[in-house]
Amino acid sequence: MNDKPNTELLSAYLDGELTAAEQAEVEQLLAATPAARQLLDELRELSSTLQDLPAYTVGEDLSERVLRMAERQILSDSPTPAEPRPCSEPAPTSARSIFRRLLRPRTLVWPAAAVAVAVVFIMIDREELDRPAGRQVATTEGASEEPEPSSSLRAPKEPTEEAMPAADEELALEKPAEAERGTAATSKTGPPARDADLASEEAERADRLESRTMPEKPAAMPGTEPAAAAPAAPKERNEMRAKVGGGIGMKKAKMPQKSESTARAAKDSPGRGGLALKGSLPRPNGKDDDRGGQSFFGNGRAAGKEIRGGLVHPAENVVVIDLSGEAVRKKAFEQVLSGVGIDFEDDRPERSLVVAGRTLARTELGRLRKKEAKDLAQAKQRRGYDSEETYLVWVEATPAQIEATLADLAQRVEQAGEFVSVWDKATAGAEVQQVRDPTETFRRSRQSREALEAESLRRGRAFRFQFEEKFKTQERTPAEQTAEPQPPADQPQQPPADVAQAENAQSQRAAEEFDAAADGPAVQPEAMTQGQSAKYAQSSQPAPTQRVLFVLRVVESAVPAAAAAAEEPGPAKQ
């Protein structure tokens, strides 16, 4: 017998990997052949030597880094509306599954997601929530007595150069006009801000914040499943945008979008059964001023769970909605919300305005640093369009309401109408990249206004100081009071600690409620009757709420999703 097969058999014998027949054969061989026994001993010795080699260890916990890298990859790989969805990716999930994921806060670092471009600037001032704001405010219908703040979106129509103050004034003036529309369902989706001023204003603000998070770290969310519907590929976004922008123009709104915030609102009426649309910053700790360590979207600086400078908390749920300009004009999203008892309300003076979403793409690049301009250009090129028309709407509502909202959205997407697609935050990072947290700025500004001013001058951007003024007005300076309506009655404010507890409890209850509800039949949007809406809104029982950030992106309305998908090799919308 030749040596080779014997060796292989002996090797396998050593490993106990022989069949019964082979085993018997080898044992016979070993019994009869000393050379085979010696070889087996040598192999055994070799094996022992190898197995005795000391083990190498990494020497550190790779989990954090791995998750961060994964998030980054997910973000960078996440399909944009114009990109085809990889076959390997799961089909868009149902509203229910999105919601399920949304209810599960991620501990990851996706908030650091600012992959590359600055797109939306958000300004939030939690501390000023209870101050009158001369802007549109979206509130909750359900908040019977103490309406929750909500977000309002506006589209500036007349870009004015360096008209920050002017913009403020306009905003103030706008308010009454908006109020005319009625309390409910008012401003939701104002057209995107086009004003160079706004953009620059935001740029300025961003500057002040110094949280230059341009394209640093992408925040990704662990959950990477696409949301309800696959993003359809709009044809030519830029073109569309232009159209939409013109059509959208809501009055003279200057701020592209505003969302009302809520931290304070939540405090004021922690258990309101209704939902409140709040443009609020998440306050994990329940402390108004405890922003340190919070993770928000868009900051790429921090690694790990605590990231500062962004806007969206890691636990914040994000749903990105692509909708047509027509939908914006028709206030389709508002309708969806009001269908489940969530309404935008105008004129909520007790809540200050929070968000100002604006793309830098249309800003005067000259005002931006080269790097920012470059990043923006690259991002725009990468995405194939900029996200000028992007509105951020924070909704705080009960799990059932949010689920119903998502279900309704999913259905509307199916109908290929005003809503093109709905995805979860796995893809949000690509769009809401540069979100900054103005709260910190404001706080800082309050603390050291002079220092800020000095810095502003040093940077040659006195302009940005107008923001200070702007928010100062919210502090009810005489001048402001004349321009803006006085807040109704002072809203009772609970101590931060209480609020924190209430919110935590709410959050927990919301998750539990959803988990319980998940096993039952899904809430059908159609089933949301007026009565049900009323129930949500008027329930005297404090209902647990869940905060979700809806990122509304305006896409070409004239190009049906299917057509767009056909033209641009993109995945067909679900």
Add this chain to the structure above:
Amino acid sequence: MNDDAQLIDQALAGHSAAFGQLVRKYQDRLYNTLVHVTGNAEDAKDVVQDAFVQAFVKLETFKHASAFYTWLYRIAFNLAVTHRRRRRPVVSVEHVRETSGIEPIDHRDTPDEAAQRKERRRQVHEAIARLSEANRAVLVLREIDGCPYETIADILDLPVGTVRSRLNRGRLQLREELKETLTIDDDERVS
């Protein structure tokens, strides 16, 4: 296994921390294997990280048909191949260790034996590094990681018979190259 499946389900449900547990659970085991496969500590670490990242990103495609670590290893070995193609010739692990300062854990070393052990380890590592990639992968998975043939076949996408023959060839080559070392070892043990 059940634990892994549970963690995977949790990760898929959005609890990324669950995946973090999987990383911590397998990172050293995978790293130790890859250090021998790549012959380079840095490459091994890169591959380990990339493998976990890919596993996380593609977690939804994991069908539970095999053990998680088998799936993970498959990803890692594929990445290792790619990595190696981009890199220079394999350097011996011992060399890497000496230059990188990364010391494997060996609590048995005594001052008296340290030098000899170090020399033997160097020879063994170099011998492993001289194996062909195909044989080395199989041998490392079997001898270093203790994988059964079937698992090795699964990881490397090979027939079990091929695993057996490659393992045999690798062992014979090592036996030949380490004859002297093994003999010394024997002598030491006898004495």
